Amino acid sequence: MKKLILFTAVVLASSMTLYAQKTDQEIIEFAQTASTKQLLKKNTDLLMDGRYRMSIVVADKLIESSPGNSNFLYRKGYALSQQSINYEEAINLLEKVKDNTTLKYNASSDKETQAPIDALYHLASCYHHQGDIEEAKKYYQLYIDKAPKKAALRGFSELALMQCKKTEVATDKSSSVQIRNIGESINTEAPEYSPAVSLDGSALYFTSRRLWEDSSNAEYIDPRTDTYLEDIYVSYKDFDGAWETPIRLENSQPNQNEATISVSSDERKLYTYNDLTGNGDIYYSDFQNGRFNDLQKFDMEGVNTDSWEPHISVTPDGNTIYFVSDRKEGMGGRDIYRITKLPDGSWSEPYNLGAPINSAYDEDAPFIAVDNKTLYFASNNENSIGGFDIFVSVCDDMGVWSAPINMGTPINSTGDDLYYTTTSDGRFAYITSFRADGKGEKDIYEIEDNYFGRKNSALLKGLITVVGGESLPEDVNITVKCLNCGETNIRTVYPRTSNNTYMSNLDKCREYEMVYAYNDGETVFHTDKIKTKCDDEYEEIYKPVLLRLEDWTIIPALDYELAGTITDTDSGEPLEGVLIEILDKDGNVVEKMMTDKDGNYSSDILKGKEYGDNPELSLRVSKNGYVTYENPLNTNDLGNESTVLKNIGLNKLDLGKDIGNMLAVNTIYFDLDKWNIRDSEKPKLDKIVKVMNENPTLEIELGAHTDCRASKAYNQSLSNKRAKSSAEYIKSRISKPARVKYKGYGETKLVNNCECEGKQESSCSEEQHQLNRRTEFKITKL
Structure with missing residues (x-):
């Protein structure tokens, strides 16, 4: 059966014709002056080489010379249909030639004005990918009716027609399964595919054909896809569950293809596909000394051969390996094979899983779940609804595989869906697909699954x-x-x-x-x-x-206790009757207590927490006449000691004191020669707002100061404007705004000897000048 290379590198990187922009330019220049015969030959060569983008450039010149020529229109429509990015435009062109096809198509003749009968198949395929099943069925059937019995695309058309009919009875699991594009943190306009998720769902390895950050791979282009070569990236989830900016692995080479296949459960071994040897083989990279090593060919006997081996999946215990090969003794196309570790530590011969897993069509991308018996894989068989679909099968205690179940919509689409990989509990999975909401030519999608989740493991x-x-x-x-x-x-x-x-x-x-x-x-x-x-x-x-x-x-697990002493910051004396409130992550008070006569408090709210846990709690400490203290408890607080000690000093509110000093709000930064409040400075002023709202009788004077540089008049004017701007921000957010007065002092109250006399420049350092560029929030009334 014809090898359909879908999501992996097509040609050897070592022998690949890598070309820079000038090669494209040469084709463009050639197209301007070439004869129709020359253009036709060039277009044919480009199509045969799979260089569809440049073939379209030449096809456009042919169409320009003969706008109604079905042969020329077909050539462009066919190229667009193979790019998987613009089915709509391909349909428009192929619709124009569908009634002008011939069985005697002569691709090399510049006198040919008709399209080949294959145009009907490609038109049907485009409709199929677009999800227009009725139109797809019509043209698949029309192709079957008109094409010779031994036509190369007859088998594909008959299969696709069966798949179209399957869409009518496809199981819709949208009520229990959600699928979404993983988003621009990972997907780009370049192709992203072949995800491999860690068992806990915190790391995602994948392949991308994007431009490197430093553009050092810019000259290496795959001429068949007009994209950069394949590289392996990894992204980690942050504490909020969002995927962080992907990191390219160090062993990625700008002039070679490196594509992910799968990752071991401990993420110490990464399996990859590479076409440097054989007809495409499985490679691996070990993580050592803080990085993944250079790729090595997987050397287990019986796996890599002269045939095509594009995929591998190893069980979490490392005792069973599933891999894909199109070796001639298979059932048809690509099949899934298995090898197992024997009691003496050696490995068995490869075993074709056979029916019902393998079929006369292509099976690819196996993934074995943590239970060692649930197998996910992709197949383009007659039970697919279009191209490759994801199927699942379970092996019983006797080693017999259940009939594969098509995972249905919305997981599967009428296009190709491959590379299913899932977390340990089966709740989240990732696939590669090309869909209408995609960012690029292929994207990675996340599946939230309440239907196929793991059981009995x-x-x-x-x-x-x-x-x-x-x-x-x-x-x-x-x-x-x-x-x-x-x-x-x-x-x-x-x-x-x-x-x-x-x-x-x-x-x-x-x-x-x-x-x-x-x-x-x-x-x-x-x-x-x-x-x-x-x-x-x-x-x-x-x-x-x-x-x-x-x-x-190994240190035993600790029984954590939260405790501490509250004191007056100025005197160091313990404070009795201080209110201690413990808040959850939503700000709700879950426990409250008062300090004793010695300023002490304690709580067992951390009981049951373990080293490294995130308590997701906050501590709020308040007393009349003092600035309220509030800070979160975090993972670092649960350390090697059973008592989580939180000794806290409270700042007393007294006349003449600067609230800014208490809250480390000493400087409000403004843009050069501006006085509007920066967004970055608003959180500082919000601290002052909070104190004012907690103490409704408190009055302050907001003073803005400058250093000596620039004229006194300028500094006075600028400080007035900045003081007013800061004061107005606070006033608009508190009760009784008149409690805030403001004044710009310019350079009249320097805190050091950094004065500027006339034209004489100060010898002070920038740090010394910075001390004078300050904002004060002095208490004028309690």
């Missing part, structure tokens, strides 16, 4: 936190051994270097021993035991530990 999640924030040595590992599995069942996992977390899938109703070691497993520093539940639900077991590296000791 367990996952061990661990965290090794190092005392003092030191880096965890890369050779630390955890061996997980099943004690009641009936046979040797041992796996070794490594913590992720980015955050020291690790994961391993577990069987239900089993007992395991965990052995923590370093020095390549030779030195054991901790052991533990865990059990999984004997039910059919998804289960997660979380095992955090605190490691002291100086003696390789």
